[in-house]
Amino acid sequence: MKAVVFHGLGDIGLDEVAEPVIEEPADAIVRITTAAICGTDLHFIRGTVPGMKPGKILGHEGVGVVEEVGSQVHNLAPGDRVVISAVLGCGSCSFCREGHFAQCDNINPYGPRSGTGSPGSPEQQGPFNGLQAEYARVPSAHTNLFRLPDSVSDAQAIPLADIYPTGYFGAVIADVSDGKVATVWGCGPVGQFAIRSAFERGAARVIAVDGHADRLEYAQAAGAEVINFNEVDPVDAIMDLTLGIGADCAIDAVGVDSESAKSGPAAKQARGQDKMHRDEVREIARKSNEQDGHWKPGDAPSQAQSWAIESLAKMGTLGIVGVYPMADRFFPIGTVLGRNLTVKAGNGNHPRYIPKLLSMVESGVVNPEEVLTQQEPLDDALAAYREFDLRSPGWLKVALEPATT
Numbered sequence: 001m002k003a004v005v006f007h008g009l010g011d012i013g014l015d016e017v018a019e020p021v022i023e024e025p026a027d028a029i030v031r032i033t034t035a036a037i038c039g040t041d042l043h044f045i046r047g048t049v050p051g052m053k054p055g056k057i058l059g060h061e062g063v064g065v066v067e068e069v070g071s072q073v074h075n076l077a078p079g080d081r082v083v084i085s086a087v088l089g090c091g092s093c094s095f096c097r098e099g100h101f102a103q104c105d106n107i108n109p110y111g112p113r114s115g116t117g118s119p120g121s122p123e124q125q126g127p128f129n130g131l132q133a134e135y136a137r138v139p140s141a142h143t144n145l146f147r148l149p150d151s152v153s154d155a156q157a158i159p160l161a162d163i164y165p166t167g168y169f170g171a172v173i174a175d176v177s178d179g180k181v182a183t184v185w186g187c188g189p190v191g192q193f194a195i196r197s198a199f200e201r202g203a204a205r206v207i208a209v210d211g212h213a214d215r216l217e218y219a220q221a222a223g224a225e226v227i228n229f230n231e232v233d234p235v236d237a238i239m240d241l242t243l244g245i246g247a248d249c250a251i252d253a254v255g256v257d258s259e260s261a262k263s264g265p266a267a268k269q270a271r272g273q274d275k276m277h278r279d280e281v282r283e284i285a286r287k288s289n290e291q292d293g294h295w296k297p298g299d300a301p302s303q304a305q306s307w308a309i310e311s312l313a314k315m316g317t318l319g320i321v322g323v324y325p326m327a328d329r330f331f332p333i334g335t336v337l338g339r340n341l342t343v344k345a346g347n348g349n350h351p352r353y354i355p356k357l358l359s360m361v362e363s364g365v366v367n368p369e370e371v372l373t374q375q376e377p378l379d380d381a382l383a384a385y386r387e388f389d390l391r392s393p394g395w396l397k398v399a400l401e402p403a404t405t
């Protein structure tokens with residue numbers, strides 16, 4: 001079968017690989033009808049989140065049709081259309097039972113403290129091949145596959161695999177509730193769902209920040225007040241918009257490939273922090289393989305976090321869903337202490353939220369398809385990756401469609 005395979009930093013290929021088979025009794029084999037490219041995949045290829053093993057299939061977002069189930073899968077049958085949770089749980093350990101699927105004790109064969117189980121991810125997150133392929137093996141299928149009604153299309157379902165539950169989790173851990181003022185840092189696909197989820201959880205105002213005008217337009221269409229950090233200083237703007245008090249809640253939907261301002265008043269400040277940021281990049285992305293402007297690590301890993309922290313009200317809460325590597329130690333802890341802030345972070349507990357979010361999609365309360373801007377054949381995956389890596393205008397979220405029949 002065809003699959004997008006990680007060869008090395010800055011080097012991926014569309015390769016012919018072996019089809020997966022059932023390995024464990026709780027496995028299912030899914031024929032992928034739609035996969036997607038995620039900002040997380042970019043961290044792996046840029047080298048800012050290390051540990052991908054050459055030869056591994058990329059991708060953790062998928063929708064498909066169950067082909068075969070193991071003897072311990074009693075809730076699904078071949079022919080069922082499903083969305084695959086990007087975060088895998090075993091469904092039986094104490095963490096899964098409490099809804100903390102991202103901290104499952106069993107799903108990752110490398111051990112309970114190795115990392116959140118996820119397909120197509122760095123090896124410490126488990127040996128699971130990814131979903132940018134024609135077929136995939138899904139472990140603990142009873143817990144990680146969710147049957148889709150016919151009324152929900154693949155384009156509506158693919159955001160439920162990762163970006164919607166992640167955005168929702170961001171709003172949960174940032175303590176967004178009725179009447180709150182929330183900021184969302186990053187208006188990529190995850191940020192878009194963080195904005196929508198903050199409103200769903202009752203936020204009175206959502207202020208969204210990015211440096212790309214086209215992404216800010218999507219944020220504004222969802223009801224956010226938008227700030228372009230290449231035009232104004234985002235911290236000053238948020239303080240002005242909130243009578244000098246700041247936001248109650250902040251969601252970091254940027255992660256380690258954070259950028260500094262390249263123009264406007266914040267660019268001046270960035271020049272003063274240039275050396276600090278260069279040191280951060282050097283330590284975080286010890287290896288990278290930038291080519292012709294592609295696969296370039298973000299130039300200011302702690303920038304989004306420091307703006308988010310700086311613009312919080314006293315006693316405010318920061319929820320971090322943007323991904324940072326385990327070794328990252330650049331965090332503005334002093335301001336957190338000085339203003340009695342709360343910081344929560346993590347990989348989303350997707351199996352906990354997918355059923356609820358799916359029912360909102362099914363009932364028409366939310367149409368997640370509006371964030372999906374591209375649907376490309378799997379054959380064109382490499383070109384699509386390159387556009388998404390550059391955040392080219394209009395390339396907000398890319399779905400890939402294997403051409404199997």
Ligand SMILES: NC(=O)c1ccc[n+]([C@@H]2O[C@H](COP(=O)([O-])OP(=O)(O)OC[C@H]3O[C@@H](n4cnc5c(N)ncnc54)[C@H](O)[C@@H]3O)[C@@H](O)[C@H]2O)c1
Pocket residue numbers: 038039040041042043162163166185186187188189190191209210211212215229253254255256257258259260303304320321322323324346347348391
């Ligand atoms: N925790 C989880 O479970 C989970 C799941 C999925 C994705 N993620 C992470 O969420 C993050 C976002 O994912 P995505 O697919 O939307 O990625 P993306 O790269 O498409 O989006 C990131 C956005 O942040 C913007 N940005 C860069 N620097 C900024 C700054 N200083 N301030 C504000 N905005 C800035 C970029 O312009 C871009 O629009 C990534 O780190 C990804 O790995 C986490």
Ligand SMILES: [Zn+2]
Pocket residue numbers: 037038039040060061086162163
């Ligand atoms: Zn993802």
Ligand SMILES: [Zn+2]
Pocket residue numbers: 089090091092093094095096097103104105106107
């Ligand atoms: Zn578990």
